[in-house]
Amino acid sequence: MVLSSLEDDPRSHKTAFLQKLFDFGLGVLIVGMVLTFFPGFASAAATPGFPPEAEGGNAGEAAETLLKWKSALDDQSRSLLSSWQGGDACSRNWTGVTCDSPGVVTGLNLSSMGLRGMLGALNFTALPHLLNLDLSNNSFRGPIPSSIGNLSRLSTLNLSVNSLSQSIPSTLGRLTSLRLLYLRYNLLSGRIPKEILTLNSLLELTLSFNNLTGAIPTSIRLLGNLTLLGLMDNDLSGSIPPEICAMNSLSLLYLGANKLTGSIPPCIVNMTKLTELSLWGNYLSGSIPTCIVNMTNLTLLSLQENHLSGSIPQEVGKLRCLIALTLYGNNLNGFIPTSVGNLSNLVELSLASNDLSGPIPQEVGDLRALTLLALSNNSLNGSIPPSVGNLVNLTILLLHFNKLSGFGTLRHLKELRLSQNSLNGSTPRSIGKLINLSVLSLHYNHLSGFGTLRHLKELRLSENSLNGSIPRSIGKLVNLSVLSLHYNRLSGFIPDEMNNLRTLRHFSIGDNNLTGRLPDKICLGGLLENFTAPNNHFDGPLPKSLKNCSSLLRIRLDGNRLTGNLTEDFGAYPNLKYIDLSHNKFYGGLSSKWGCSHNLTSLRISSNNISGGMHPMIGNMTQLRVLDLSSNYITSRLPRELRGLTSLLELDLGDNKISGNIPPEIGHLSTLQKLNLGSNKFGGSIPSQLGWCRSLWILNLSNNEIRASIPSEIGNLQFLSDLDLSHNFLAGKIPQSIGKLTILEVLNLSQNSLSGVIPQSFDNMLGLVSVNISHNYLEGPIPNIKAFRYAPYSAVAGSKAELCGVVAGLKKCSGRTYSEKGNKFMILVILLIVSFILLTSLFVGAILLACQRHKSAEQDSLEAQVRGDAFAIWGYDGNMAYENIVKATEGFDSKYYVGEGAYGVVYKAKLSANQVFAVKKIHASQQDDIFRLMSLKREASALANIRHRNIVELYGYCFHPRHSFLVYEFIERGSLRRTLSDDEMATEFDWARRARAIKGVANALSYMHHDCSPPWIHRDITSNNVLLDGDYEAHVSDFGTARLLRPDTSNWTSLVGTLGYIAPSVCELAQLVICAVIYQHL
Incomplete structure (x- = not known):
């Protein structure tokens, strides 16, 4: 009743209205004040989802x-x-x-x-x-x-x-x-900052492919929600922390390509959600944890290139989700488990480069999804199981370097590599059914005969026992880009169908018994880069298509009976790097076109019928290292433009008809190591500038018409090992300076008009092995050194004056010898001269000193060249200088010591993170410094033109008054001797790896003996001179005693090498034979 009475009261309505009006006005006033004093509030409030305290960001x-x-x-x-x-x-x-x-x-x-x-x-x-x-x-x-x-x-x-x-x-x-x-x-x-390991919301973290260092932090476990962790390809070290096993949400873990050590933590089995585990390319050791087979969600298990040992767990077949299993490059042994056949989803199986033995299990044929099967570099034996033929999706099959014999039924392959096994018999016709095959490599076996091959891109059958003729069906391989048939017993003609191969880039048929003509259209497709057919019986002209084959990089046609005009049949080859046409019947002259081959490093056309003069354009081939035009009919004079060949190592123009004087410009070829101008018609005198060629170690000027005396500058060639000046008209005395050639091995001065007494300086020539001074006018005693004591009488016979001394057949020297009389007279003369010099030197000394200080920069440069300071880099694009090497080793401090070779100490030089080199510094001993310098030079010469995966790669050399050294690739594990001397390393270096190392050394020796022209003989293969890299691949080093082996010259009779490694045949017969090097290897 009260309420109703109030609602009905008109005064109450008026009061309520006034109250509402007051409230509204107060609200408006408050809002106005807020907007007036806090203008930022409006903009903040207008953006939903962001707190009002945020400022900026509009x-x-x-x-x-x-x-x-x-x-x-x-x-x-x-x-x-x-x-x-x-x-x-x-x-x-x-x-x-x-x-x-x-x-x-x-x-x-x-x-x-x-x-x-x-x-x-x-x-x-x-x-x-x-x-x-x-x-x-x-x-x-x-x-x-x-x-x-x-x-x-x-x-x-x-x-x-x-x-x-x-x-x-x-x-x-x-x-x-x-x-x-x-x-x-x-x-x-x-390092990985620990602060980012506190980001609890993080789901994916990838820091791969950087240069991060240090250990993986144990606090990594705090990232409990992480599903992806990528730390691959850094420089992380230490062990895999067990704390990582607490990351239960991880499905992808990539730790490969680091420097992690230790074993795989067994607790990794707790990471049940893992689908991909990549630990490859580290230094992990121990066995593969057996518990890993319980990680049944794994689709990728990548453990390759570590140091894992033991056997592959038999239970690996439980990992039925696996798509890729890569375990290659470890020390795993035992059999391939048969349970691998249960991995029905497997696409890639790579177990190569381990120590696995036994047969390939038949169960491998159950892996129907497999596209790659790599079992190479093991000790597998038995025949290839027929079940492999069930692998209908297989595209790559690698079985090389095993002991397998016999073929299975193989289908659908794109790549088949069976090289270096024990396969024999005829190449089966069933291979012809491999219609998708693009690469077939069967070299280093005992196969004979061809199958019917189709759709191939690469066919490598070199170094087998293939005989008979090349089948015409090869001409149907229209997609072929590589055909390698060298080192077999093939005979007959090359079929005309070979002209159909328009996509060939590499064609190698050398060292067979093939006859007839080369395929005329071999380069019609314009793609041919490598064409090698040496040591066969080919005749007739060159293929016409070669004239305009500008793609050519390398040509070897030496050792055949080919004919043709060099001027007309050869075109311009701007990309050509190597050509050898020696021992054929080519004629004509050297045209100016050769000057367009600016990349050419080796030009060999010896033993042909080339005539005419040498074109001046030859001086444009500034990259040329070898120029061999010997045994031809080249006439006229040597062009002075030869001075432009500043990279030249070998110049052989012997046995031609070149006349005129030897140009003094030849002294500018400061890198020259071999100079043969023998058997020509050179006249005049020996230029004194020849003494600038301080790198020379073979000099042959024999059988010419050279007159005057031997220049004293010849004594500057202190690396010389072979000097032949015989059969000329040289007169006067043998210069005293020739005694500076303390490492000279062969000296021939016969058939000249030399007179006087043999200089006493010969006593310093302790390296001399063979000497011939016959048919001159020499007199007096023969020097009492080994070379003369063992020399035959013919080496001193025919002298028009009286010689006496140690050579059998000569009279013994009695009483006072010519030498003694001459010495007394010389002493008197020297005393008078010295007295005169002492008196006059006081007056002219100051003048001479002033002149010396004002020598021109050009003279200083020339003197530096003559002194022999040199620094050269081959095949390396980085910045490297003498100062960098010295700085990197802190002046060759002992803390960088790696080892010691026959003639020098090896140091490790790290110029940057990615530039690590081995530096062999010559010993500083003064007594036999020249011997070691010669050894260093010989090693540089040997390695300059050698490129082989089992021979240590030389990057350059330096000859400097303070330090002389070689710079070459750094091999991680050091010498074979070091590995065998350490119990732990020797255990790791098991028999399979040792066999692989032996193969590597054998391959290197085979390359030196058979693929180098002329062959190189190492002469000191020891465990100290065989280096092992991270994969235990062998690299032959220390070429300080290496020599060229020339079949047309006499054998050396000096004993070199390491005692215990020298073949008894060498000691007994005093002959250098290839068998001796093989003995060292065995």
């Missing part, structure tokens, strides 16, 4: 920041961001910029745009609302700005595939909302 301010960064990029990058114009980044559709509806920048995605610049110029604090930042696959450089740590809302950060450097900033640990962090493929260094 589109206008973001646009100003981004435009400022754009201006700091290069021209090309600015053009790619041409849409960035105006003052609003959101309303104008800027490339890569994402905004929310109210106009705040929340995303920046500039991936794969080719931008270049630095991130430091971008003010990230002006972009506080960024959720996604993707700058991947560009060319940004410099450090990652620490200010990125202020982007507290960031969910995705992707800076992959750039050139960012320095360390990862610890401020990234502030990105507490981050779920995806990608920094792979950069140049980041330092």
